Amino acid sequence: MSAKIRLYVEHPLGAGQTVPLDRDQAHYLFGVMRQAVGGHISLFNGRDGEWRAEIAEANKRTGVLLCQEQSRPLMLPPDLWLLFAPIKKTRTDFIVEKAAEMGAARIMPVQTEFTNSDRIRQDRLQAHAVEAAEQCGGTYVPEVDELQKLARVLDHWPEDRQLMFCDEGEVGAALALATEEQAKAPWAILIGPEGGFSEGERKRLHALPQSHVVSLGPRILRADTAAVAALTVWQQRYGDWQ
């Protein structure tokens, strides 16, 4: 059985394995959550599934957990990247949280011609992905990349990776046209910036052999809404919601 409190650690997990806590984790578990020696929590590290662990030592700034048994096997998400243009802080945080919850394997902030922000706090966004995984019962944490230019990402686009590209104003579900082989390939979803793509970017995206244009309905969605909607469309059709 999974314990109520779930904690992501980097340490290997296995039967009888001890796991030392760092200062932040000890503060969270013993200070905030009021846990003490003998209490149980769930641990996952993105590789070894979820483990039920007992608190063996609890100090102000450190602690030790003892892994007892695996409570859930590792569940990897589909091989899906989410590319998006960072927007206002809260909404960018939100997109990362939602991507982790919805089962993206990798989160790639990209700078487009109409993207305002030219920097992100990768460490803060990664922490949001960890928190979302702790919250949603996942056993995997998607990696958040540093900000890259969309043009450069497209220059090195992997030959077999399909790209679901959400273009405002496009109507019709071209996604249905993916072949059986494409459906099984690795995928990525690209969400445009709130100002839309530039003409040059749209041309390039439409010309990419791997790209599949998809419509998200007749209203204009904010980028954070579009991210969840696009992840839903993809997960239902090709992902692990089937």
Next chain:
Amino acid sequence: MSAKIRLYVEHPLGAGQTVPLDRDQAHYLFGVMRQAVGGHISLFNGRDGEWRAEIAEANKRTGVLLCQEQSRPLMLPPDLWLLFAPIKKTRTDFIVEKAAEMGAARIMPVQTEFTNSDRIRQDRLQAHAVEAAEQCGGTYVPEVDELQKLARVLDHWPEDRQLMFCDEGEVGAALALATEEQAKAPWAILIGPEGGFSEGERKRLHALPQSHVVSLGPRILRADTAAVAALTVWQQRYGDWQ
């Protein structure tokens, strides 16, 4: 052509119609957005479509707009209600915003057995729905109801309205089982509280002849994520995204 600034008003709109502004609207247009006499904005009232209007008078606390021509016809959303259990303030605001963007016709906060909050600020939530409609290019604003008990809503459930009910832990897309007649009927989506439904509520919901259980994948989604995902599933299958 729609102007960049979109404003929701309650006043009737039509060719040659003058529209007086209240204090908040005048402050927003002339103070915040720096508009002046002769400028153009878009107006909608949820009934008459979107109108291009010229600023005829601009004062500190009042103003008058003159409707020129209709820039978009009225687009009503499908007859879809979104029922959800209010959660923390930010996430409740978010659900209302997303429901308006995604095209719900009516937003109904409901109190379930495991819902913590026993009050909402209906006026504030309604203002969020207006803002979302202004933002997403919609010509309709969904009404936000006062908080009601779920049990009472179910007591008076309309006979012809189908209910898509997102039950954590249910796997499989029972939504596919809706008959053609049901598909065309009015619908509602119910998103549970983060603590889940009580056993009694689940039994009652499963027993409701109009209910259709749907799974939102193998991870546990937060209520705000689940709202967008469920709206996507429904809009794609039965709504105006087809």
